[in-house]
Amino acid sequence: MPGSDLSNIYREYITCLNNQDWLRLGQFVDNDVVHNDRRIGLSGYREMLRKDFRDIPDLHFRIEILVSDPPYVASRLSFHCTPKGNFLGLPVNGKKISFAENVFYEFRSEKICDVRSIIDKLAIEAQLQRR
Amino acid sequence: MPGSDLSNIYREYITCLNNQDWLRLGQFVDNDVVHNDRRIGLSGYREMLRKDFRDIPDLHFRIEILVSDPPYVASRLSFHCTPKGNFLGLPVNGKKISFAENVFYEFRSEKICDVRSIIDKLAIEAQLQRR
Numbered sequence: 404m405p406g407s408d409l410s411n412i413y414r415e416y417i418t419c420l421n422n423q424d425w426l427r428l429g430q431f432v433d434n435d436v437v438h439n440d441r442r443i444g445l446s447g448y449r450e451m452l453r454k455d456f457r458d459i460p461d462l463h464f465r466i467e468i469l470v471s472d473p474p475y476v477a478s479r480l481s482f483h484c485t486p487k488g489n490f491l492g493l494p495v496n497g498k499k500i501s502f503a504e505n506v507f508y509e510f511r512s513e514k515i516c517d518v519r520s521i522i523d524k525l526a527i528e529a530q531l532q533r534r
Numbered sequence: 535m536p537g538s539d540l541s542n543i544y545r546e547y548i549t550c551l552n553n554q555d556w557l558r559l560g561q562f563v564d565n566d567v568v569h570n571d572r573r574i575g576l577s578g579y580r581e582m583l584r585k586d587f588r589d590i591p592d593l594h595f596r597i598e599i600l601v602s603d604p605p606y607v608a609s610r611l612s613f614h615c616t617p618k619g620n621f622l623g624l625p626v627n628g629k630k631i632s633f634a635e636n637v638f639y640e641f642r643s644e645k646i647c648d649v650r651s652i653i654d655k656l657a658i659e660a661q662l663q664r665r
Contacts, residue, residue, distance in 0.1 A: 468638050468650065470603040477601045477608030479638050479650055491656060505636035505652045507599050507610050519599065519610055521636045521652045525622060 410471040412513055413478065417464050423456055425449050433516040459486045467503065474511065480504045491524050493531060502526045541602040543644055544609065548595050554587055556580050564647040590617045598634065605642065611635045622655050624662060633657045 416431040434445045456462050461484050468479040481503050486495040502523045509517035547562040565576045574582065587593050592615050599610040612634050617626040633654045640648035
């Protein structure tokens with residue numbers, strides 16, 4: 404499978420998230436998906452994302468860098484958003500913050516089966532300290 | 535340039551780091567390299583790495599996932615090491631910790647010119663809290 408195909412699938416997946424089109428999520432995410440070493444499955448993955456949108460009403464995923472090399476996609480995502488309360492254990496409380504997430508996705512049969520995500524908590528801490 | 539070439543260069547770069555072979559670093563890193571939005575240049579990059587090894591004497595870079603798609607390489611690095619004092623603002627103080635770093639590298643003329651790195655601070659916090 405050429406890398407560009409996985410890139411296209413990944414871009415559709417991100418559009419699905421931004422549209423909160425949860426009925427379509429199973430097109431992109433494997434039933435047994437693992438997220439940061441936890442086998443949360445498709446339903447757990449959907450619930451995690453729905454909670455993210457509840458906690459961060461203006462959440463929007465923007466792809467900054469996309470690297471595709473089957474079976475992997477690596478993506479740097481950038482966010483400019485306003486978490487309502489605590490976020491990653493930090494008292495954001497409605498402040499607008501900007502941060503990145505560097506993520507590796509492993510695909511199986513064109514679906515995401517393993518996710519290794521790190522969010523830049525240091526960058527958020529620095530922004531909160533400057534206020 | 536095929537992706538496998540960049541992968542090979544990147545693996546040599548990691549060997550160079552693990553050998554602390556600072557005289558060779560300029561083979562892999564551009565003179566004007568930018569690290570997390572700061573233009574630190576080759577000398578600043580070398581100094582950053584030397585400081586990392588001073589602060590973490592048993593530092594060793596291990597590639598867990600490597601994704602190559604020119605001009606980018608994305609790498610998930612894993613570490614099992616013992617920072618002597620504070621690390622990312624956390625009082626590690628000689629405890630053995632395990633954590634990952636998700637990094638994007640942009641290459642120009644087969645040298646690293648831009649680095650976007652995020653270290654999993656949340657994972658380290660969780661390990662310190664369990665003790």
